[in-house]
Amino acid sequence: MTKRLLEVEDLRITLQAGSGTITPVDGVNLALGRGEALGIAGESGSGKSLTLKSIIGLLPQGAQVEGNLRFALGDESPIPYTSTDVHGRGISIIFQEPMTALNPTMRVGDLIAEGPRIHEGLSKTAARERAVELMRQVGIPAPERRAKMWPHQLSGGLRQRVMIATALSTRPKLLLCDEPTTALDVSIQDQILGLLQEIRINLGMSIIFVSHDLAVLGELCDRLAIMYAGQIVETGPTDDVFTKPNHPYTEALMTSVPSFDATSVKLAGIEGHPPDPRSFPPGCRFSPRCRYAREDCTEADFELVATDADRSSACIHTEVFAEGGR
Amino acid sequence: MSAFLEVRDLTVTFRVGSALKARLRGEPPPDLTAVDGISFTAERGESIGIVGESGCGKSTLAKAITGLVPVASGSLHLDGNPLTARRDPATMRRIQMVFQDPSSSLNPSLTIERMLSELLNVHRIVPRDAIADRCGELMELVELPRSLLKSRPGRLSGGQRQRVGIARALALEPEVLIADEAVAALDVSVQAPVLNLLNSLREDLGLTLMFISHDLAVVRYVSDRVIVMYLGRAVEDRSTAELFDDPRHPYTRALMAAAPKFGVKKAPGESALKGEPPSALKLPSGCRFRPRCPIAEEICEQTEPDLAGPSPIQRAACHFAWDGHEVRS
Amino acid sequence: MTTPAFEAVPDVPQIVEASLAEPGAWRRMPKKVWVGLVIVALYVLVALLAPVIAPYDPLAIDTANRLASPDSAHLLGTDELGRDIFSRLLYASRVDLPIGFLGALLPALVGTILGAIAGFFGRWVDTAIMRTADVVQAFPAYILVIVLVFALGQGSGSIILAFTVLAWVIYARIIRSEVLRVRDRDYVQAARVAGLRRLRILRVHVFPNVINQTLVYLPNDIVFATLALAAFSFLGLGIPPPTPEWGAMIAEGQPFLRTNWWFATVPGLVIVGLGLGLSLIGEGLEEGLRA
Helix, strand or coil: CCCEEEEEEEEEEEEEECCEEEEEEEEEEEEEECCCEEEEECCCCCCHHHHHHHHCCCCCCCCEEEEEEEECCCCCCCEECCHHHHECCCEEEECCCHHHHCCCCCCHHHHHHHHHHHHHCCCHHHHHHHHHHHHHHCCCCCHHHHCCCCHHHCCHHHHHHHHHHHHHCCCCCEEEEECCCCCCCHHHHHHHHHHHHHHHHHHCCEEEEEECCHHHHHHHCCEEEEEECCEEEEEEEHHHHHHCCCCHHHHHHHHHCCCCCCCCCCCCCCCCCCCCHHHCCCCCCCHHHCCCCCHHHHHCCCCCEEEECCEEECCCCHHHHHHHCC | CCCCEEEEEEEEEEECCCHHHHHHHCCCCCEEEEEEEEEEEECCCCEEEEECCCCCCHHHHHHHHHCCCCCCEEEEEECCEECCCCCCHHHHCCEEEECCCCCCCCCCCCCHHHHHHHHHHHCCCCCHHHHHHHHHHHHHHCCCCHHHHHCCHHHCCHHHHHHHHHHHHHHCCCCEEEEECCCCCCCHHHHHHHHHHHHHHHHHHCCEEEEEECCHHHHHHHCCEEEEEECCEEEEEEEHHHHHHCCCCHHHHHHHHHCCCCCCCCCCCCCCCCCCCCCCCCCCCCCCCHHHCCCCCHHHHHCCCCCEEEECCEEECCCCCCCCCCCEC | CCCCCCCCCCCCCCCCCCCCCCCCCCCCCCHHHHHHHHHHHHHHHHHHHHHHHCCCCCCCCCHHHCCCCCCCCCCCCECCCCCEHHHHHHHHHHHHHHHHHHHHHHHHHHHHHHHHHHHHHCHHHHHHHHHHHHHHHHCCHHHHHHHHHHHHCCCHHHHHHHHHHHHHHHHHHHHHHHHHHHHCCHHHHHHHHCCCCHHHHHHHHHHHHCHHHHHHHHHHHHHHHHHHHHHHHHCCCCCCCCCCCHHHHHHHHHHHCCCCHHHHHHHHHHHHHHHHHHHHHHHHHHHHHHC
């Protein structure tokens, strides 16, 4: 593996919910190499978004974080950091809904120029030039004119490009993507994914991309981490995971989506629905919905075990599942 | 012979700016044409998918058919009877709708039972003393436990709410069921069972289903026939199998190329669809897809192509769609 | 199929619209609601029992014993005319509470209904109602009260009427904007598709989902009405003497602040206490319904 950029060790996030506390992220381990694109897949309530936000210190108020986060700001190996170390230099984030993520009272040129002005001490004109340059880089047509517009005057696709330009303005080494294409039309989604791919290759940036859509992750990511109920249940290279999933949940997810090309085979789907963080089931948290579940599944301790050289699964019955599976 | 559901030249417009200001400037009133002259027919029991990106008018089309938005011109017929702007409750009942957002599609202050029994009562679907039983049957129909009848929507999961939304529509025993992005807001693992439910209900109850979605793969799963919409117009109307095997309109092809798929190695950003759709207020001359079309030629700038083809369910609105075929409008 | 009772919460706990009609909704209310309710209940109890607990006739003049200091005979002393201040305070609640409550409830009722109608039906109905609201709001409130009191005579009736004429506007605006928010919700659309009549949709599918805002605002408005009554009485526009009323009592006590400070201060504190109780209810309801 290439040199490490980010390490997340035993991440645990607790939140106040009503009268009690919940643990929507419960023991997550991640490692990201330089220039690597990692996809985190999961459904609502899986904790994928919180995991991502904890990396850059953007958790809701009252959230408590345990565990170790390490990041390599320079060329050395990853060291522990606080969010202020990486804000505006090392790590940037883009969100799902650019309309709420962009300050509506600032012109888009000024929004993009803000980072370079603060963190690189660029003059007003230099920062503005840089903003226009960035806008050109992310494929915004007529950047000089658009730099003077307000966020609401742009279409959803262009707003997403502005957000990417803002994220790139501080030359990050790691770009966190929180479902940035979910609110977009397929044709625009395709363009944005293409843009991210291009940026990643040209700038040698690492990406963590969070999405509920496995097919989207498949286009962009080298490796996948599948999250369910606050835990990572499977990791591995994208192609390997797609050809032979090692966890029943991954397999079930893949057979839940109608396929584009196949004629209608009846979709399996998954019984029930994702569990509530207020009451995760005991043992393997997927066991109540798992078609391979055995009796001992409800008592299994959670452990992500290596199955191949660079793959791992949290299923205690991978052998059986592999036989009975596809 | 007339079809079961017949939509002819349906146009829906919305006023977007000040009519007074426009009149002072001597311009026509600023109307946005959300649905622009759509015609199609559906047979009883048929399942039609309507697919397109946001702003293509697919939801407005649905609302026009249910009577939620007024029709500017064109006509709607159900079973030979015209559907007008003012419909009586008995007519409204025949076309029901399932909405997209499970968090806002159910009245938060009513229990499921009260919600269903209100409809059964108002429309006198069953005698008063049979209402409770019927509510239970409806829950079974959408594969929910009867015990949920006493709950309010706040207690239900997204998938359960969507099923209740279907039960609400079915309570009125409609003949046409319109599902507007009915699974778009659901988790992937919950989508499939809801789609399966729609498929089986359609078969068991003989419903005519109109399934509206931005997702081609989902549409393929539930529809016999697909209408692709772009900027208020139908650009292609084909049987599902044919459409997916051999799309004729460049927009349909581009949509298919843009969608990420499993198992197919595809680099992102390679779809032919460049740029974004123009505003419906400033349509280009000729074919409205022309500015983004990879195969546009001079004729596309001058004439807008009709939705035409060899048969009523083999139609595409492109000058080059049927090269080498006999075309009837 | 088994169905867990809760739905999957997204990554951050979500905000659900709560309804007071839901069983258990009251149990989820924060403590301050109950504290506030206890305080207000005490005031109501005192008002009901005033004739029993009051040691003297609130109107009985005793010129021999004017401006007495508190002692065992007169817990809070006597006023300028020798009337027992404690008894007058108790009796005053029989005037202030009904006017405060009615002076808030009536405008709430009128405003909520008008606001709902304006928001739901839109078009000229909306224009007519909301322009009327604009006119009322643009009119100087005190002048309106003076005119009404002049025309109808002093007394609780004209005060309540004046409050209703003035305060419905706020409710109408709150409810109208809520109705506009709810009107395009899918469940209202669904009710229309189901062929339900418009009034029925308004009553069953819109109204119950907007009424929370009225409930949250109402306690604060009762405080406001009570204070306004006190202010009007202080200015001589409210309840005519000799009927005991808190605001009027403050006005009566004002000249004697140096010598008999409790005379004006205690009625003031009594009003503050009621205001505190009602504010706690309002705040608590807001928190409880939001959570």
